[in-house]
Amino acid sequence: MAPLNRKPENLGPGHLEHFKRYLKEKSGLIFVGNRETLLITGLKERRVATRCQSWDNYRNILENKAGELDQLTALLTVNESYFFREAGQLELLSRSLYPLRRGQGRFRILSAGCSSGDEPYSIAMELVRSLGVEAFATVDVMGCDIDPVILARAREGIYNDYAFRGLDPEIRNRFFTPLGDGRFQVIDSIRNRVAFHQVNLAGNLVPEVLNNLDAIYYRNVSIYFDKPTQQRIFYRLAGLLRPGGTLVVSATEIFSHNQFLESGNHGLVRREWNSILFFQKGEARTNPVPAITPPIPIAVNGETVPTPTVGTQSYEGALKLAMENRFDAALSILDKLPGSATPVESMKIMGLKATILLRQNRIAAARQHCHDMQKMDALVVESHVIMGLADRHDGDYDGMITHFRKAAYADANIWTPHFFMGEAFAALGLLPMAKRSYQTALARLSKYGIGASGLPFGPLSLSENELLHWCRIRVQSPATPEPKRI
């Protein structure tokens, strides 16, 4: 093809609409709001790479040249993932779903929309560490994704620190080999046991090997599809399950498709294990295996929590310093407080430490405190608000929605989850959902005030009136850009 020798033709609305229609038909992906910018950037990049003189020329290449749709798709998918994401949903597998089927033939699991492999490898690691290698030998773990580039990375199984985000070091030491350059590779005995397949979940063809599954993990994928595609995929996934099989979806999916998922039209029935929702095909299993350690409900924000003290150095003293932005001084008081007598006291101290670390942008350390808190109580509200804010710091909108959804579940009165979910939905171009979230944030703020944030001190540098005003603007126009100070 001739080299480009003139200024590239602009991508006009006609071409853009055509590419949107084509991609929706071929991959089910939709491009609204901020995602339209992603599409335009991706198209321009591929047009330069294929040295096309015009958009008509590129359109021809995209529709007829083998592999070009894959290349473009790789630029347009959001591959955000990490190890042991929503770890409770993995425990559902090792502590309830698999034990119920033990001894009844092979147990087959699919991670649908598996991205770089973090999810299916986490599933395999969870099974090995909880049930042992013998049980794992009876399990098949598969991952599928539309994006061939990310699948190649998944097969390679090489990751840097970012994919571990607060992962228990024991898991990292056991299941990864350091490559000496800061990267780690999944050990062969796990890597060789996870099979990856390129599949377009929105298309018509699914390989035979993905039939008759015991469990499907379909998490943080559907948000990128339009409603009819989302629903078609739920029917398809239900069809891939054997009777009694389980569909596990993320909080994002539950939140976005609540009504449809609850409808039962697809033959899936909602179930719950240890506060974790999942959907089961066919006859109900009435007695899921009980949790080995049921979560202990602790009212961390409740009036009854005692205030840990040591001499004149107290939790209250540290909180006061933190509210004056004297974070190091506050942390040094908290570090000197004695080992607390009760889990409630130590949880309160951890919550304040994590909030301070977050404000200092020490995100990994803040996350680690949240993980520690969640080991004591999976529903502790601070931990989910802080994890959501940490994801906001990292620009991970799916993560934000997941954590703030849990925070809203843990404390129905606080405004923070709704405010920040509004922000995430707006960023993803899901404006009606953003608007509803801001409406709820406004209602919570008006009723309970800015102090009902779920944190020991406020996450934003705005007064209550400013925040109320800001929510009203966003209810009117959810896509309004943020003011600089937030």
Ligand SMILES: C[S@@+](CC[C@H](N)C(=O)[O-])C[C@H]1O[C@@H](n2cnc3c(N)ncnc32)[C@H](O)[C@@H]1O
């Ligand atoms: C945000 S990642 C989610 C990864 C993982 N499930 C998790 O929760 O960490 C979304 C993945 O869905 C994949 N995806 C998007 N559209 C798809 C389609 N039509 N068929 C299969 N996978 C798709 C993307 O390529 C991307 O890797």
